[in-house]
Amino acid sequence: MLPLLSLLTSLLASSVSAQTTQCKAHPTDAGSWPTTQQWAQLNQTVSGRLAAVIPPAAACHNSFNGQPTYNQARCTQIRNSWGQQDFHFNDPVSIMWDYWSNNTCAPSQFPGSCNIGTYPVYVVKAQSVADVQAGVNFARERGVRLVIKNTGHDFMGKSTGAASLSIWTHLFKEIQIINNYNDPSTTYTGPAIRLGSGWQAGDIFKELDRIGRTIVAGECAGVGVTGGYIQGGGHGPLSSLYGMGSDSVLQYTLVTASGTYITADASQNTDIFWALRGGGGASFGVVISVTLKTYPSPRTSAMTLSFSSQQVGGNDRFWSAIGAFHAAGPTWVENGLFGYYEINPGQFTLQPLLAPNKTQAELQRLTEPFLQNLRNQGINLTPRYHEHSNFLASYNALFAGEGSGVSMLTSSRLILKSHIRNNNAAVTNAFRRTVEGGRFIVGHMVGPPPYADSAVNPIWREGVLLPLYNAFVQAGASEQEKQRIIQETNNVYDKVFKDATPGGGGYVNEGNIFDPNWKQEFYGAAYARLYRVKREVDPQGVFWAKTAVGSELWEERVGGRLCRTNIQP
Ligand SMILES: Cc1cc2nc3c(=O)[nH]c(=O)nc-3n(C[C@H](O)[C@H](O)[C@H](O)COP(=O)(O)OP(=O)(O)OC[C@H]3O[C@@H](n4cnc5c(N)ncnc54)[C@H](O)[C@@H]3O)c2cc1C
Structure with a gap:
């Protein structure tokens, strides 16, 4: 009996230790957690x-x-x-x-x-x-x-x-303006800027305005530029003109999973350079600095518009007006325009439709067919037009500050021009069902032009709308209530958007983290190569975040314990 008992005990002990090596250290494990x-x-x-x-x-x-x-x-x-x-x-x-x-x-x-x-x-x-x-x-x-x-x-x-x-990483605030970036391995020669990974959009717009230049960064002043934002692609007010934030990256420096400090650009560590432009943060290393192309700060014009269902004569007409707005999207983004809008039940607010490098007269010409379309439906709306001598002036005047500190779950859908051109009614219906179901929508109208060789989900190049639909979750909500909201997002609102926009996708920086199809939705055709790069540069899984590349190899268990899944690498 005794030998059997001790055999069992030692088997149990070895299986426990095998299990622990399958998991990251946890403070409740005296044996694995550092002293x-x-x-x-x-x-x-x-x-x-x-x-x-x-x-x-x-x-x-x-x-x-x-x-x-x-x-x-x-x-x-x-x-x-x-x-x-x-x-x-x-x-x-x-x-x-x-x-x-x-x-x-x-x-x-x-x-x-x-x-x-x-x-x-x-x-x-x-x-x-x-x-x-x-x-x-x-x-x-x-x-x-x-x-x-x-x-x-x-x-x-x-x-x-x-x-x-x-x-x-927020304390990395290096800044170096480069008058003439000249790396023979890229096709780009010209002004650039090297920034530490802690910079935020509003601050860098101000810095660059002093020399009449700007970069592609987010619409919110506080959002990082050179951290997670740019590694996930990054869209912004100048994206329909100059591309995704990551399309402007010339070079990264980073610390890899092996602790090595490297440079990744068009001539060295090229796979990592590719992956860091769209493959998402917290995956391939800790980015220390980013060198970006800068652009002349464009003069801009803009249109702002808001209307309520009451104002346009009822709910059906309200949604019809929103449909007309979306219908104009493909032409607008192809002309470099960017829109930021919110939809709450019975209330639409567009602030702004930004037209970089366009005069007010040019913008009015571009928006007239939309207004005429509304007039044909008996809806007379008077938008406001604005004109500014440079990008910062329009940014300061037209983009509102944003808050935080609430409990919220986000999902989004990247909608393609073909969806609008071929089946706008289904798209409008998806918006309507989502808003009427109780989600509020923050919409982006953005269409980055083509760009070769980056890990950004390729469908972005055909994109025109990115609505984020958010659900508030009450503080202290039960696990059951949270699950209800997650399932409702997956099975009702995501479904209605996915059904209306086959071949669309999600956005790695602003997506539904509980989407079971996240690999396809966030990364699309880029995932297979991203996964290979991840396995090469981080075989031990030092960097992990839910839905990040290679994250399927680990799962978060009770108490936040991170353990390997049974998926073979
Ligand atoms: C109010 C608001 C407005 C937004 N506006 C836009 C917008 O206009 N356009 C857009 O594309 N997105 C926008 N976003 C989404 C934004 O892109 C993401 O939230 C992004 O993750 C923010 O990156 P961060 O570094 O600022 O944030 P963090 O939350 O600090 O980091 C985000 C992710 O990146 C990783 N990460 C951060 N720094 C590094 C680093 N140095 N190296 C490696 N990994 C790193 C983190 O681990 C995390 O996984 C917005 C978000 C909010 C809340």
């Missing part, structure tokens, strides 16, 4: 820039990890700024969408004790390449889950992770 001394050693290596994470709103709670944390004055401050993006992008671990922090330790939940939830356990507030290398090496060697955070904008929660070490 306090090892963390202290890492802190020394990064010159004191490692911090044990205390959730950003702990001051609104009685205690964290058994330590008293409540501080009324600080809590009031946090509550007042939770809805503002800068609170989150200036904090090493805070993220903008509470769904992904699971409302753990959120400022609205006073009083109580709070725990770490989905926040990382430690964060390196990186200021040098060596800091990043130390963080990556530590995570790889000790099997600790690694996440990367820049601004924390990610709608899909990919800049946080339970039981992890995080590297915060």
Whole structure:
């Protein structure tokens, strides 16, 4: 009996240890999680820039990890700024969408004790390449889950992770204006800019305006330019004219999964260079800097327009007017125009339809057929036109600031010109069902021109509309309620959009993270090569985020434990 028992015990022990090696280290596993001394050693290596994470709103709670944390004055401050993006992008671990922090330790939940939830356990507030290398090496060697955070904008929660070490890249603010970028391996010679990976759109638009130039970046001032945004492709107000953000990239520097600092461009590490232009953040390395083409800051004109269902004579006419707006999209984006609009039940707001490099008269000529189409339906609307001498002036005047700090789930659909040209009625119906079902829509009208050789989902080049349809999830919603919303998104709203737009797709930066078909939706024909590159540069899976390339090899289990799936690489 005894030998059998001991055999069983040792078999059990070996199977447990085999299981643990199949999983990343977890703080509840004394055997796998690094010791306090090892963390202290890492802190020394990064010159004191490692911090044990205390959730950003702990001051609104009685205690964290058994330590008293409540501080009324600080809590009031946090509550007042939770809805503002800068609170989150200036904090090493805070993220903008509470769904992904699971409302753990959120400022609205006073009083109580709070725990770490989905926040990382430690964060390196990186200021040098060596800091990043130390963080990556530590995570790889000790099997600790690694996440990367820049601004924390990610709608899909990919800049946080339970039981992890995080590297915060937002402090990389290098800037170097290059008058004449000249790399014989590219076809481009001309003005460029090298930026650290922590730069945000609004700041860089201002910097470049001083020399009369600009770049392609997002419509929201706070969104990063050189972090997750550009690695996922990145669309923006100048995209119909100059392409996706990543189409302008000339060079990346990054720290790879092996801890090596490399340059990737058209002549070296070319596979990584390709993958980092569309293949998504948190996949191939920690980007340190990006060199981008710059463009003359264009004079712009713009149209703004809003109408309600009441104003146009009822709901059917309201949706018919939206259909007419979409019908104009293919021609508009082919002329370099970009639209940002919102649809709530019975209310449409377009702010703005931006026309870079066009005079107001030219824009009026382009928009007249749309207005005539409306008049033919008996709908008389008077848009406002605007004209600015440069891009920054129009950006400041027409793009509103955006908030954060709510619990929200996002999905989106990349709709192609052919869908509008061939079956606009079905597209309008998908919008209508989604809004009338209770989702609010943030729409983008954008059509980046063709661009060879990047990992951006190829269908973007045929794209014209990218509606994001968002669902608010109540703070403290039960798991059952969350599942209901996720299933409703997948089975009702995604389905209605997918049925209306066969061959369309999602967007890796603003998509439905629970879409079971994410590989095809986010990456399309680029996925097979992206996966090969991922396996080559990160065979151990040091970098992981849900729906990132190669993420199917790992899954997040209870408590945030990251374990291998049974999918063979
Ligand atoms: C209000 C708002 C407006 C937006 N507007 C636009 C828009 O106009 N156009 C558009 O295309 N998208 C837009 N987005 C979506 C945006 O592209 C994504 O949220 C994107 O992930 C933001 O990148 P970030 O680096 O700022 O954010 P983060 O949340 O910090 O990071 C996003 C992802 O990139 C990874 N990452 C960040 N930095 C690095 C790095 N240095 N190296 C490797 N991986 C990194 C993170 O791990 C994470 O997976 C918007 C989002 C919001 C919330």
